[in-house]
Amino acid sequence: MKVLLVGNGGREHAIAWRLVQDASIQVICVPGNGGTATLPRCQNLPLTQDDFEGIARFCTVNNVALVVVGPEIPLAAGITDFLQRKNIKVFGPSQAGAQIEASKAWAKDLMQAANIPTAKSAVFTDLPSARAYVETEGAPIVIKADGLAAGKGVTVAMTGNEAIAALEGCFSGLFGAAGEQVVIEECLIGEEVSVLAVTDGETIIPLLPAQDHKRIGEGDTGENTGGMGVYAPAPIATPEIMAQVQTQVLEPAIAELKRRGIQYCGILYAGLMISPTGNLNVIEFNCRFGDPETQAILPLLETPLHEIMLACVEGRLSTFGPLTWKSDVSACVVAASGGYPGAYKKGLAITGIAEAEAQDSLVFHAGTYQKKDVLVTDGGRVLGVGAIAPTFDAAFSKAYAAIESIQFDGLYYRRDIGHRVRSGS
DSSP states (O other), X not given: OEEEEEEOSHHHHHHXXXXXXXXXXXXXXXXXXXXXXXXXXXXXXXXXXXXXXXXXXXXXXXXXXXXXXXXXXXXXXXXXXXXXXXXXXXXSOOHHHXXXXXXXXXXXXXXXXXXXXXXXXXXXXXXXXXXXXXHHHOSSEEEEESSOOTTOOEEEESSHHHHHHXXXXXXXXXXXXXXXXXXXXXXXXXXXXXXXXXXXSSOEXXXXXXXXXXXXXXXXXXXXXXXXXXXXXXXXXXXXXXXXXXXXIIHHHHHHHHHTTOOOOXXXXXXXXXXXXXXXXXXXXESSOOTTXXXXXXXXXXXXXXXXHHHHHTTOGGGSOXXXXXXXXXXXXXXXXXXXXXXOOOOOBOBOHHHHHTTTOXXXXXXXXXXXXXXXXXXXXXXXXXXXXXXXXHHHHHHHHHHTTOBOTTOBOOSOTTTTTSTTX
């Protein structure tokens, strides 16, 4: 069975790696990266992820059974709609469904209509009105660019001046069209948890909860990033919390999407805040696998991934057996380029991956490129170095030992990933 996977990040490497665990699966990555290039029964195809016509042509000529879309940008641009019109099966929501991530204001409206718990918010399209609202509400307060900003369009402003600066950045074009509309939210207190769920638009089944670390600096300080490390399952998401997530978040979201005429198929990812008293609120929804959450979740999945995806695409998730998981826990630490999330260099030689993998670790490539015989950096987040083990202490010990073997100029990683679940951290 041939599966075409769109994307080139760590999330896509993890998806491809999990798919080829089944010997019956062949994966074609568009465009893929240095890691997918070396997987068995996996090849990179030199097309861009926005070349919908080229992807469709390849799928038709080569009898591709399923397309899996990793990133949010092609989903928001309508890749699913385009391919489905050519009778190609796609795991990933339509353009209408992808609005749940592509517009934070649209997602907020959906949450309010579905009575999903979320922070109080207001939407603005001009700086003076937004500034006046911030001055009335006070800090701390959260400023969000409405559109897609690669995980960098959110500012948790601890002072009024910081909030105003974030607003000025949005409305001055820092995030392009994504910042032309801004959502301002109350600042919620607690721990963040990511719950990714698979759905065919009728039934929705959560995967293991994970906890990402979005700040660049140790102690959860500094700028927001796409994610600097993750672990799963997150203990704070107790069975009682997960039951609430199912009935108060996931099922109402799918029902409201359906009420709006959207048959949502793929991943629905709920970013949650769990308060110290155990109350939950949705911070945001995403329309795809999380990155780096996927790198921690999929190594624990025992049910064949392609079977889950096909059950969603074919509308039979309600009759699909329960998902099975390893009893271990999983850890992943991101190795980033110096300067990220700001300016950073590309094309730097990477060494030591084989030595890291020899230490019972998993190395997922996020921003790499095979340049002739040399693997080089090609992004801000370069690698996700992970491990599974019976305990978080053991998993993080293996991940951190493995990352010590890897070298490239300017390599940076946080040494406190998993501090909430590691003893002595």
